Amino acid sequence: MSLLASLRAPALPAPEALPNRIELVLAIALAGYGLVLPFSVAGTSVLLAVLLLLALACAPAVWRSRPWREPTMAIGLLLLAWIALHTLLRDGTLRSLRTPFLAYKELLFAPILFALFRLCRRREWFWHALLAGTAAYAVANWGGRFSPAVAVALAPHRIAASFEFAVVAYLLLDHAPHSATPWRWRAGAAFLAATLVFAMDGRTGQLVLVLLLMLLAWRQAGRRWRVAAVLGVPLLVALAGLGSGAMQRRMAETVEAVEQVPHEPYSSSAIRLQLVRHGLTLAREHWLLGGGYNHYAELHQDAVRRAYANDPQRRHMVDAFWARTVNPHDEYVMQVVGGGIVALALYLAWIAAPLLRRRPDGTASPALAGVVIAFALGCLFNSLLMDFVEGHYYTALLAWLLARDSLPPA
Secondary structure, three states: OOHHHHHHOOOOOOOOOOOHHHHHHHHHHHHHHHHHOOOOHHHHHHHHHHHHHHHHHOHHHHHHOOHHHOHHHHHHHHHHHHHHHHHHHHHOOHHHHHHHHHHOOHHHHHHHHHHHHHHOOOOHHHHHHHHHHHHHHHHHHHHOOOOHHHHHHHHHHHHHHHHHHHHHHHHHHHHHHHOOOHHHHHHHHHHHHHHHHHOOOOHHHHHHHHHHHHHHHHHHOOHHHHHHHHHHHHHHHHHHHOOOHHHHHHHHHHHHHHHOOOOOOOOHHHHHHHHHHHHHHHHHHHOOOOOOOOOHHHHHHHHHHHHHOOOOOOHHHHHOHHHHOOOOOOHHHHHHHHHHHHHHHHHHHHHHHHHHOOOOOOOOOHHHHHHHHHHHHHOOOOOOOOOHHHHHHHHHHHHHHHHHHOOOOO
């Protein structure tokens, strides 16, 4: 079977029927996992540990389900293996594996979650609980408009929250035409979109939302109106943004950072541009073999030092906090600088594989495609797989969607 054929029709055995009591416990654990996934790192870690224990309890059924036959999961495991091998060859000690493994453990957890979702007959409980957790988190973000203390508490999580709200809003709109009450799903999507635009400062999620709405407009508009619908989406979002102080502030900050080259980066946009500049320098220098996943901070600081060593007004920036970052805020840069061209190729293949996936009836999944495209875009501005919250949220949704689409409708 050709590689393309295996991507389109992976040979997966039918899931086994678990005993009713065990299957019910698994369904409850998956639902609890979905409930806390949007907003609680501690809760996610606890429920993930419970799911791993259940995977051990169901180990024979998990093994016989062959989750590694799903191409996306297989490529992810190959990427994790390359990260481990590259780290060992670069650093030479088992201890050196700790940081990169913890950063990319989702590549290992995803096949386990995929197998558990396929074994669970009540897998939709996860989705409904995820919606409940996401809605509760969105309400909390509206609370941040009226309580400075809440706003301060939520601020560190704005990137993850914005990505989550954009993706779930898309999934709700994608599901609406197939529902007996589409207005409920569309109202939920509108609430999440409004939260993203008016109640929080989440530039990544806003960009992802615009792209996903353009994708929906192309799919759902008539052929004669597709171009107009697609072009109208960013215009409508921009008009809505006129009423959002946070959105206007971030747009002005971005424009200012692009138009000016300050001696000292003082905004997140200006710092991001510095990270892009030096990240691309490192990518050009290390694209073939990679500089090592444990060494990005020192490589980045060296690039800053070389760039500003002869500039008296900027020489001090070598000691700035952003000059010593371990996170380039671009997953593609992280992969090529960390593991070279092999890592980047495997990472791109891991992202592309779900887009080529076909359900048993031969059709593609718009829901799966939208989630993958959102993640691919987000990775241009953040290291989404390396970041625990966003990476885990995406791999959990990916595992659920792949499991759902690998089985005939119930």
